[in-house]
């Protein structure tokens with residue numbers, strides 16, 4: 222959301238471009254799952270819903286046949302009010318399901334960019350390198366969609382900067398470019 226505000230605050234020549242809105246990288250209204258959150262987009266059903274939390278206790282059986290019930294430090298479970306499914310967390314890390322907490326694609330993301338973005342989002346937990354390479358490809362397609370030639374991403378981003386692309390967006394695109402390059406090797 223900060224990016225969108227920043228773009229709004231840096232209007233200029235770039236604002237006049239017909240495809241300006243395609244740079245709204247953050248999808249509006251998406252609330253990523255977070256430990257302790259009372260409501261967020263559910264990693265199972267992808268719907269914004271209330272989350273109920275529990276600190277589970279586990280019964281440990283001792284060698285002598287007795288048992289002891291303990292809570293496990295940092296282990297917590299949330300329950301989605303909408304789909305009745307559970308998410309398991311260890312500390313601030315969701316360990317089940319192995320779902321991405323990345324934002325959903327913006328509704329005005331171009332279709333060809335969206336395909337790569339969604340694929341990157343789907344694989345990021347299991348393969349961050351694959352996601353990085355896919356996001357670089359998505360950015361390359363985005364610059365083409367914004368009127369650049371797509372031959373050299375670094376130069377494309379540079380030309381967009383001259384047209385008024387805010388520095389923060391430039392830095393984000395450059396990060397995707399460089400990390401995506403490294404991930405492809």
Ligand SMILES: [Zn+2]
Pocket residue numbers: 263264265266267268270301302303304305306
């Ligand atoms: Zn759900």
